[in-house]
Amino acid sequence: MSKTSSTLHERQSSNGTADSGSTGEDIILECRDLSVAFEMDRGTSRVLHNVDIDIRRGEIIGIVGESGSGKSMFASALLNAVVDPGKTSGTVTYHPSDDESDPVDVLGLDKGPLRTLRWEDISMVFQGAMSSFNPTMDFREHFVETLDAHDYDVVEGIERAEELLADLYLDPDRVLDSYPHELSGGMKQRALIALALVLEPEVLVMDEPTAALDLLMQRSIISLLSDLRDKYDLTMVFITHDLPLVTKLADRIGVLYAFEFAEVGNTAEMVENPRHPYTRALLNATPNLDAPLSEMRPIEGSAPDPVNVPAGCPYHERCPMATADCEDVKPPMELVTDTHEVACHHWRDVDDEVPLSVGVER
Amino acid sequence: MSADEPVLSLSNVDVHFEKAGGGLNPFAARDTVRAVDGVNLDIESNDVVAIVGESGSGKTTLGKTAVGLQNPTGGSISYRGQDIWQAKGWRSDPEIPFEEIRRSLQIIHQDPGASLNPNRTVLSSLAAPLKQWQPDLGPEDREARILHFIERVGMSPPEDYAHRYPHQLSGGEKQRVALVRALLMNPDVILADEAVSALDVSLRVEMMDLMLELQAEFDTSFLFISHDLSNARYIAEHAGGRLGVMYLGELVEIGPAEEVIQNPQHPYTKVLKWATPELGVNEGPTEPPVRELDIPDPVNPPAGCRFHTRCPNATEQCRQATPDVTAVGNDGRHRVACYRSTDDDAYWNSTPLDGAEK
Numbered sequence: 001m002s003k004t005s006s007t008l009h010e011r012q013s014s015n016g017t018a019d020s021g022s023t024g025e026d027i028i029l030e031c032r033d034l035s036v037a038f039e040m041d042r043g044t045s046r047v048l049h050n051v052d053i054d055i056r057r058g059e060i061i062g063i064v065g066e067s068g069s070g071k072s073m074f075a076s077a078l079l080n081a082v083v084d085p086g087k088t089s090g091t092v093t094y095h096p097s098d099d100e101s102d103p104v105d106v107l108g109l110d111k112g113p114l115r116t117l118r119w120e121d122i123s124m125v126f127q128g129a130m131s132s133f134n135p136t137m138d139f140r141e142h143f144v145e146t147l148d149a150h151d152y153d154v155v156e157g158i159e160r161a162e163e164l165l166a167d168l169y170l171d172p173d174r175v176l177d178s179y180p181h182e183l184s185g186g187m188k189q190r191a192l193i194a195l196a197l198v199l200e201p202e203v204l205v206m207d208e209p210t211a212a213l214d215l216l217m218q219r220s221i222i223s224l225l226s227d228l229r230d231k232y233d234l235t236m237v238f239i240t241h242d243l244p245l246v247t248k249l250a251d252r253i254g255v256l257y258a259f260e261f262a263e264v265g266n267t268a269e270m271v272e273n274p275r276h277p278y279t280r281a282l283l284n285a286t287p288n289l290d291a292p293l294s295e296m297r298p299i300e301g302s303a304p305d306p307v308n309v310p311a312g313c314p315y316h317e318r319c320p321m322a323t324a325d326c327e328d329v330k331p332p333m334e335l336v337t338d339t340h341e342v343a344c345h346h347w348r349d350v351d352d353e354v355p356l357s358v359g360v361e362r
Numbered sequence: 363m364s365a366d367e368p369v370l371s372l373s374n375v376d377v378h379f380e381k382a383g384g385g386l387n388p389f390a391a392r393d394t395v396r397a398v399d400g401v402n403l404d405i406e407s408n409d410v411v412a413i414v415g416e417s418g419s420g421k422t423t424l425g426k427t428a429v430g431l432q433n434p435t436g437g438s439i440s441y442r443g444q445d446i447w448q449a450k451g452w453r454s455d456p457e458i459p460f461e462e463i464r465r466s467l468q469i470i471h472q473d474p475g476a477s478l479n480p481n482r483t484v485l486s487s488l489a490a491p492l493k494q495w496q497p498d499l500g501p502e503d504r505e506a507r508i509l510h511f512i513e514r515v516g517m518s519p520p521e522d523y524a525h526r527y528p529h530q531l532s533g534g535e536k537q538r539v540a541l542v543r544a545l546l547m548n549p550d551v552i553l554a555d556e557a558v559s560a561l562d563v564s565l566r567v568e569m570m571d572l573m574l575e576l577q578a579e580f581d582t583s584f585l586f587i588s589h590d591l592s593n594a595r596y597i598a599e600h601a602g603g604r605l606g607v608m609y610l611g612e613l614v615e616i617g618p619a620e621e622v623i624q625n626p627q628h629p630y631t632k633v634l635k636w637a638t639p640e641l642g643v644n645e646g647p648t649e650p651p652v653r654e655l656d657i658p659d660p661v662n663p664p665a666g667c668r669f670h671t672r673c674p675n676a677t678e679q680c681r682q683a684t685p686d687v688t689a690v691g692n693d694g695r696h697r698v699a700c701y702r703s704t705d706d707d708a709y710w711n712s713t714p715l716d717g718a719e720k
Binding site for chain 1: 416417418532562563564565566567568570571589590591592593595596623633634635636637638639640648649650652655656657
């Protein structure tokens, strides 16, 4: 399933990464050549393709993409949780915060240590909070069961749970004694976030945690998450299709297109000065309250089939700037600034070809 | 019927549901869910009205009531002056027969996958309503008309799409088929209930553009229901229509879309505006501008102004009395139900509730 840890270390030292991994920053999760493939009758479906990215300690990184861009696979691969018959390759290295512990090769872990890692170091929250709870158990039992299974002190753990619930604007006593059907979707989603944090993980991976909720609840959860990060020193990976929403939360944003990153950069740069034509198209296609109506437009064409990703730049079939070069040569990640990189041959000319319509002050 | 008469007119409409319950005791008081309470709304011909609100605000029930799928428990709803539920009644001898009303009011559902029969091709799904309403149309004409519409909504070649089953279509294509099915009836009003919410972000603008284009071409009115203020604004402002905001069964603010967005009067509209993320990084995350995150239970909505439990500007007065709907500005098109847009001393001299300020 993955490389052994000795080759892993060699790879790390030899890898002059495109993603500023070598600049001595405090990296908590390191992905190299991360791919996920499914064998199907009509060919191999590559739903994540050679992704290299570093997630820094204490940051909130937003991963944005359309349906079928591979963003959920990225979340599953980070936790070595890709379901059979999917095959994950490449490496994911987790660097614990205390200096004594060795880096952990996530994809090489056995079942037991993997289970420990998944809740105690890296925790996750999925979209369907409605179906994440056992309908026959109240929330207190959910917390107790989780604490028990990981040999944590239950009394202390419940105290922590109460604090977390209060941080999320929930009434702890009421929630702990309720059954899942007694709470609204927004309350369940917040209770799920509290449950994911009760074992004090370092990293919280969230896959569309707010997509099924009302806008007001989405936006509120976003501001609560940001407070939680500061209070508990968390690192968050926030996966969503909603670019405007994630700009309110993330420090950095990565845009996935056709199962790989098209552009990664600091939120400010990604919003004010995106360089990839796809990022611009995505921004222009998003209805929002400020932009002039006449300048919002849909993205032409449809997302590529994972069995048949176009050669060269995967976006060239939909891209207004595509040239012959784009059809043949796959663009490498290039640095725009130290904190902003893009995979496009023509990123320097994007201002003329794909103007940014959104009402953002430049 | 006169020319300036609205196509649909809802006056003082209530929809209350009685919850089952009380166990074996037949005399136990049953809870009543007040899904829609005292709503007045007129839809003119060629009009676009977008309604926004949270889950549980009653916007879907309002939509269903407006197209005659839900019988109101109070108030009345009329189509070109003819009361819909009276027309449906037995031996009512209405001016406009119920069948015609039914045909004139169409609906596009939220989930495009669930609204098409998986065992029927697109062509057969679309032919069924035509067979019902225009039995004199021959099979060739019927097919030609359907193919023309399929092509019109941007699915070409139409012959290819017509013979596909729903599972062979993408979400956006299914929603287009649902749109064609509604348009084939040549309706006066189409209710689009969260019609773009299930689509990918990049497809929403495209779908809304198509709806706007067809709205203008076929002189149809749209009642567009959404929880997303930016989608509602997009469609209402493009068509020069109105935007209404619902909260716990009541229409708390309605007016020309641009005015409601630029100059929101009701504190709840302001909250919705806050909740709609804009692109931009100038400000960091801010505290939600409500005192209570969760929407109260519509079974026992708060007394007085229903928003007072969450409103950042609520006072004692809001807890005790319900504000009337008043007009903002001179033309009377922008209306709001909040004391803050009045000079009512009862509000301005009242003490703010815990955590609120005037």
